[in-house]
Amino acid sequence: MNPAPPDRAALLGFVRAMPKAELHIHIEGSLEPELIFALAERNGVRLAYASVDELRAAYAFTNLQSFLDIYYAGASVLLTAQDFFDMAWAYFLRAKADNVVHAELFFDPQTHTDRGVPFEYVIDGLSRACAQAWQELGIRGELILCFLRHLSEEAAFATLEQARPYRDKFIGVGLDSSEVGHPPEKFERVFAAARELGLHAVAHAGEEGPPEYIWSALDKLKVQRIDHGVQALRDPALVQRLVRERVPLTVCPLSNVKLCVFKDLRQHNLGELLAQGLVATVNSDDPAYFGGYMNQNFVETFAALELDAGQAVTLARNSFEASFASAADKARYAALLEECCRAHGVAA
Ligand SMILES: Nc1ncnc2[nH]cnc12
Numbered sequence: 001m002n003p004a005p006p007d008r009a010a011l012l013g014f015v016r017a018m019p020k021a022e023l024h025i026h027i028e029g030s031l032e033p034e035l036i037f038a039l040a041e042r043n044g045v046r047l048a049y050a051s052v053d054e055l056r057a058a059y060a061f062t063n064l065q066s067f068l069d070i071y072y073a074g075a076s077v078l079l080t081a082q083d084f085f086d087m088a089w090a091y092f093l094r095a096k097a098d099n100v101v102h103a104e105l106f107f108d109p110q111t112h113t114d115r116g117v118p119f120e121y122v123i124d125g126l127s128r129a130c131a132q133a134w135q136e137l138g139i140r141g142e143l144i145l146c147f148l149r150h151l152s153e154e155a156a157f158a159t160l161e162q163a164r165p166y167r168d169k170f171i172g173v174g175l176d177s178s179e180v181g182h183p184p185e186k187f188e189r190v191f192a193a194a195r196e197l198g199l200h201a202v203a204h205a206g207e208e209g210p211p212e213y214i215w216s217a218l219d220k221l222k223v224q225r226i227d228h229g230v231q232a233l234r235d236p237a238l239v240q241r242l243v244r245e246r247v248p249l250t251v252c253p254l255s256n257v258k259l260c261v262f263k264d265l266r267q268h269n270l271g272e273l274l275a276q277g278l279v280a281t282v283n284s285d286d287p288a289y290f291g292g293y294m295n296q297n298f299v300e301t302f303a304a305l306e307l308d309a310g311q312a313v314t315l316a317r318n319s320f321e322a323s324f325a326s327a328a329d330k331a332r333y334a335a336l337l338e339e340c341c342r343a344h345g346v347a348a
């Protein structure tokens with residue numbers, strides 16, 4: 001294979017250096033095998049795998065459910081507030097290396113409270129890591145509480161009730177886990193209650209599920225962003241609406257390949273999403289399981305789809321526009337991006 005021409009290398013250097021926001025990261029999906037083993041040892045938890053290598057070898061997924069089974073097993077080592085802090089802090093260090101300046105972290109409380117871990121431990125550890133990320137790394141970290149959609153509406157309401165005393169420690173609610181068979185409308189009332197509390201709303205839709213799930217997330221849950229949403233292109237009327245209303249899609253290219261949504265990265269529709277005027281963003285989803293953090297997602301996707309500097313700037317801008325950052329932070333991020341463009345000779 002020919003080496004990449006120098007201008008492609010410069011482009012990838014720019015893509016790595018760009019300030020960016022990550023809006024679709026499940027913090028439990030950042031738990032690296034090494035940390036899973038360290039926490040298992042610390043907490044006396046028995047794992048079904050004998051070594052880090054054996055665990056990593058099991059990361060061969062055929063669809064979303066095959067991943068979720070291993071992902072929930074991995075999370076079983078998290079018991080104390082310190083465990084949640086350590087996991088999130090490890091993520092923030094990776095994010096810093098990739099020039100992430102703003103991160104909105106999903107967390108799945110039901111995965112932990114159903115094992116007897118108090119909600120308070122989860123939120124304490126995660127929010128302490130967010131505070132330290134701002135103080136020591138200059139990264140704004142926010143939390144979004146996700147309901148597990150394979151569980152009942154009643155369980156989601158109970159989780160919202162548990163979370164209520166900690167309302168100031170998270171900014172929104174989301175919906176994740178097994179998509180097909182669990183349409184968004186199942187959670188219409190709990191999302192209405194969350195919005196009543198002034199929380200932002202997002203939901204996974206159109207990862208494996210049909211465009212109808214995206215319509216439902218918009219109309220029934222009244223979400224402000226769609227997580228994944230790559231199936232939207234199957235429905236031109238839906239695309240028109242998403243473009244008109246500038247509803248962001250938090251796309252996760254490496255995840256989509258690992259979970260067999262696309263056969264390989266060259267088949268990914270990110271370029272087409274951008275060409276149609278959708279507010280697409282790039283994110284890592286579950287980086288410890290899917291082969292990389294933010295810059296790995298950017299660099300591999302740019303190489304596979306031959307995206308250009310203009311598209312890189314659009315993706316960074318989209319990530320800031322789509323974020324729930326304050327107006328002051330958004331202005332700061334825009335200035336950082338302009339400065340980066342100037343330093344790399346890229347038109348802003
Ligand atoms: N990609 C994904 N889709 C749905 N639920 C998830 N939970 C963690 N990662 C997920």
Ligand SMILES: [Zn+2]
Nearest residue numbers: 026176227285
């Ligand atoms: Zn996700």
